[in-house]
Amino acid sequence: MNRVALAGNPNVGKSTLFNALTGLRQHTGNWAGKTVATARGEYVFEGREYQLVDLPGTYSLAAHSQEEAVARDYIESGQADAVVVVCDATCLERNLILVLQVLELTGKVLVCVNLLDEARRLGIQVDLPALSQRLGVPVVGTAAGRQEGLDELKGAIARLVEGDTTYVSLRTVASVLAPGAAVTWEDGTAWVRGAGFTLSARPGEQWLTVNGRALYIPHGVRLEEGSTLVPIRTLARALGGEVEWSAGKGVKLIPGEGKPERPPYTEEDLYWMSRIISAESRGEPLLGKLAVGTVVLNRVASGEFPDTVREVIFDRKWGVQFTPVANGTVYDEPTQESVLAAKLVLDGARVAGDSLYFIAPELTDNHWTMENRTYVTTIGCHWFYE
Numbered sequence: 001m002n003r004v005a006l007a008g009n010p011n012v013g014k015s016t017l018f019n020a021l022t023g024l025r026q027h028t029g030n031w032a033g034k035t036v037a038t039a040r041g042e043y044v045f046e047g048r049e050y051q052l053v054d055l056p057g058t059y060s061l062a063a064h065s066q067e068e069a070v071a072r073d074y075i076e077s078g079q080a081d082a083v084v085v086v087c088d089a090t091c092l093e094r095n096l097i098l099v100l101q102v103l104e105l106t107g108k109v110l111v112c113v114n115l116l117d118e119a120r121r122l123g124i125q126v127d128l129p130a131l132s133q134r135l136g137v138p139v140v141g142t143a144a145g146r147q148e149g150l151d152e153l154k155g156a157i158a159r160l161v162e163g164d165t166t167y168v169s170l171r172t173v174a175s176v177l178a179p180g181a182a183v184t185w186e187d188g189t190a191w192v193r194g195a196g197f198t199l200s201a202r203p204g205e206q207w208l209t210v211n212g213r214a215l216y217i218p219h220g221v222r223l224e225e226g227s228t229l230v231p232i233r234t235l236a237r238a239l240g241g242e243v244e245w246s247a248g249k250g251v252k253l254i255p256g257e258g259k260p261e262r263p264p265y266t267e268e269d270l271y272w273m274s275r276i277i278s279a280e281s282r283g284e285p286l287l288g289k290l291a292v293g294t295v296v297l298n299r300v301a302s303g304e305f306p307d308t309v310r311e312v313i314f315d316r317k318w319g320v321q322f323t324p325v326a327n328g329t330v331y332d333e334p335t336q337e338s339v340l341a342a343k344l345v346l347d348g349a350r351v352a353g354d355s356l357y358f359i360a361p362e363l364t365d366n367h368w369t370m371e372n373r374t375y376v377t378t379i380g381c382h383w384f385y386e
């Protein structure tokens with residue numbers, strides 16, 4: 001069974017979240033030798049059992065009070081497979097003190113930004129993907145009181161616990177997936193050259209490339225003690241292998257043919273995707289470009305829109321067009337970073353949830369979207385809606 005601890009400041013909705021996830025499967029009592037209350041409960045997600053431990057609400061882990069000592073000792077003991085730090089979206093800054101203290105004790109952290117409904121009501125927009133990138137851990141938004149975001153939270157906990165973000169040495173694992181390949185380090189980049197493929201990964205960048213493809217690494221390629229580290233799943237995907245996870249056994253690597261597969265998209269998809277991203281997100285960072293691409297692909301996947309990238313871009317549903325199509329900038333040569341972003345989304349990167357619409361509030365007065373669609377997130381200078 002996986003064990004997940006819930007930490008957070010008082011009054012952030014930790015107990016509400018705990019109840020929403022575990023329902024009636026709960027046990028309460030006191031921490032051994034302390035007058036501090038404890039609650040534990042279970043839930044099942046995708047066939048696996050999780051035990052939730054509701055830690056006492058604290059503003060810090062300084063161990064000045066019994067509550068702080070209990071929370072600190074528990075996290076430090078390593079008994080939890082993951083720690084979810086629940087935060088209040090309406091006063092995020094104050095909550096981040098605890099997040100940073102937990103991050104000093106363990107890397108298996110997920111930040112849950114709760115009370116999103118209250119934040120919406122107050123007109124506060126929280127940029128969840130940017131927060132995730134800054135902190136280097138997954139971030140999920142919820143409104144526990146309304147049962148919103150709970151499936152996403154359970155999914156993110158599962159991925160965290162089950163090693164989706166397990167980083168491995170590029171050199172070691174590449175030699176298992178593609179025996180005989182040469183691994184070199186040139187100009188700050190790690191290269192793997194094998195039969196019919198070239199792979200590169202540069203510490204700090206949020207992707208690796210393989211034969212012209214680009215695969216997204218949300219928390220970036222790392223460099224530790226001279227080793228280049230990448231997520232095991234991304235590397236396996238790049239070289240045609242697979243990663244399985246099972247309770248008890250952990251992560252298992254299954255080598256494939258030792259060479260990359262063909263990209264899962266066509267040249268035409270890449271042509272139009274890079275152009276719409278380039279024209280729509282001038283001056284936006286990579287994350288903003290990925291978000292625009294996410295919307296296009298969410299539309300391709302949705303039954304309410306056409307089924308190819310090109311058709312979605314030129315779609316005129318209700319007479320509304322993408323601005324770059326209306327003004328012709330979609331035909332301009334795309335920037336290099338837009339081509340990269342297009343490759344990343346076409347190869348699976350997603351950053352704006354299930355968004356189907358975005359607006360640039362500074363540039364448009366598209367009130368239809370604001371009034372009729374559900375707000376998801378803000379990335380760069382765009383607001384995203386489902």
Ligand SMILES: Nc1nc2c(ncn2[C@@H]2O[C@H](COP(=O)(O)OP(=O)(O)O)[C@@H](O)[C@H]2O)c(=O)[nH]1
Pocket residue numbers: 008009010011012013014015016017057114115116117118142143144145146
């Ligand atoms: N609007 C809103 N209220 C919430 C949400 N989650 C919890 N609350 C309310 O916030 C208050 C504190 O919640 P509680 O779960 O006791 O917080 P805890 O101290 O962190 O355990 C209660 O009145 C809850 O009903 C939420 O997502 N949205």
Ligand SMILES: [Mg+2]
Pocket residue numbers: 014015016057
């Ligand atoms: Mg509580």
